[in-house]
Amino acid sequence: MLTLKLLKHIPAVSRSSQQELSSWNLSITRGVKVAVVGAAGGIGQPLSLLLKLNPLITELSLHDKSDTKGIAADLSHICTASTVRAFNGDTELVCALESASIVVVPAGMPRKPGMDRSELLDVNANVASTVARAVSNVCPSALLAFITNPVNAIVPIVAEVLKQEDAYDPKRLFGVTTLDVVRAKTFIGALLNVDPDTVRVPVIGGHAGQTILPLLSQCEPELRLDADKKAELVSRIQEAGTEVVKAKAGKGSATLSMAYSASRFVNSLLRAINNEEDIIECAYVQSTLSEAEFFASPVLLGPAGIKKNLELPPLDEDEEERLDSLIVQLNKEITDGVKLVAC
Numbered sequence: 001m002l003t004l005k006l007l008k009h010i011p012a013v014s015r016s017s018q019q020e021l022s023s024w025n026l027s028i029t030r031g032v033k034v035a036v037v038g039a040a041g042g043i044g045q046p047l048s049l050l051l052k053l054n055p056l057i058t059e060l061s062l063h064d065k066s067d068t069k070g071i072a073a074d075l076s077h078i079c080t081a082s083t084v085r086a087f088n089g090d091t092e093l094v095c096a097l098e099s100a101s102i103v104v105v106p107a108g109m110p111r112k113p114g115m116d117r118s119e120l121l122d123v124n125a126n127v128a129s130t131v132a133r134a135v136s137n138v139c140p141s142a143l144l145a146f147i148t149n150p151v152n153a154i155v156p157i158v159a160e161v162l163k164q165e166d167a168y169d170p171k172r173l174f175g176v177t178t179l180d181v182v183r184a185k186t187f188i189g190a191l192l193n194v195d196p197d198t199v200r201v202p203v204i205g206g207h208a209g210q211t212i213l214p215l216l217s218q219c220e221p222e223l224r225l226d227a228d229k230k231a232e233l234v235s236r237i238q239e240a241g242t243e244v245v246k247a248k249a250g251k252g253s254a255t256l257s258m259a260y261s262a263s264r265f266v267n268s269l270l271r272a273i274n275n276e277e278d279i280i281e282c283a284y285v286q287s288t289l290s291e292a293e294f295f296a297s298p299v300l301l302g303p304a305g306i307k308k309n310l311e312l313p314p315l316d317e318d319e320e321e322r323l324d325s326l327i328v329q330l331n332k333e334i335t336d337g338v339k340l341v342a343c
């Protein structure tokens with residue numbers, strides 16, 4: 001019944017939009033509210049625009065510590081079926097999140113040139129903890145996608161806060177590392193002179209410097225590079241965020257490519273909520289695949305979040321070595337985050 005009702009509200013679409021809708025895999029089975037926390041920011045605004053175009057979303061809730069009324073009014077004039085609502089400040093966070101199926105969080109400070117992501121920890125830990133507490137009160141069964149840096153520490157912090165609130169389900173908590181995959185696809189596509197979106201390459205580990213480990217040995221199509229060229233490519237993927245921070249020269253970090261990546265990730269969550277099969281994304285999640293308690297790897301998604309944390313693909317000798325040393329850094333960042341919650 002609800003399916004019919006929702007479809008009725010979708011305005012008449014042109015042939016090309018129909019094709020676009022079917023490529024988004026339109027089979028709405030229930031109302032899906034997505035909340036964006038940090039919606040007024042450099043990532044939040046273009047992400048909200050991309051989500052407004054997604055027919056799997058019926059309600060878009062925009063929250064920021066600053067005013068989102070103008071952004072919501074603007075987006076609400078776009079002729080797609082979802083409604084848009086504006087919320088701001090800590091007092092309205094609970095209303096913004098109420099009955100959300102997905103909460104995506106690009107709230108928090110970005111890097112400036114010369115900074116490491118870990119230098120954002122103190123300030124952004126507070127932001128993430130506030131969101132986690134509100135989630136535990138009003139939408140404990142929502143899927144949570146944290147973009148806020150440093151992702152390596154923020155996700156364990158959110159897990160700790162949710163545990164304190166008795167609302168932690170590891171299957172529902174994700175650190176968004178899609179941008180690392182998107183970058184790897186792009187750089188490899190250019191090297192091989194193929195459509196970048198046809199490149200398949202898992203990126204595992206975490207989301208900072210050497211913790212980002214693209215598994216080039218698993219790349220499809222096959223990558224035949226000598227050791228130096230391979231190392232150069234790995235380093236470009238690992239330092240791509242810094243490349244953007246430097247190019248923006250003090251005006252923030254990646255926003256548009258991140259918004260694109262987060263909208264891809266949220267679309268996969270939506271498709272999984274709609275019971276679509278075989279939805280796999282790399283994401284930073286609680287894991288037993290390595291010596292680190294949180295680890296990015298390919299996960300199979302389902303309506304309740306992670307259906308299965310897939311086995312790691314085989315690694316070559318160089319990747320094994322890189323994995324050993326990234327675990328040391330990742331564990332330190334996880335511990336630094338968890339310590340903050342304990343204080």
Ligand SMILES: NC(=O)c1ccc[n+]([C@@H]2O[C@H](COP(=O)([O-])OP(=O)(O)OC[C@H]3O[C@@H](n4cnc5c(N)ncnc54)[C@H](O)[C@@H]3O)[C@@H](O)[C@H]2O)c1
Nearest residue numbers: 038040041042043064065106107108109110147148149258
């Ligand atoms: N995971 C990734 O791959 C990735 C990629 C790019 C950026 N990031 C991170 O995403 C975060 C946001 O980046 P940005 O460029 O959009 O920054 P930005 O400063 O442009 O926007 C951040 C927004 O968050 C809002 N905000 C801050 N505290 C808040 C709170 N307590 N509640 C609600 N809103 C709050 C701000 O008002 C602002 O609108 C940064 O931490 C950045 O490092 C992560």
Ligand SMILES: O=C(O)C[C@H](O)C(=O)O
Nearest residue numbers: 111117149241242253254
């Ligand atoms: O580099 C940053 O600080 C932002 C983000 O993590 C990125 O990879 O672009």
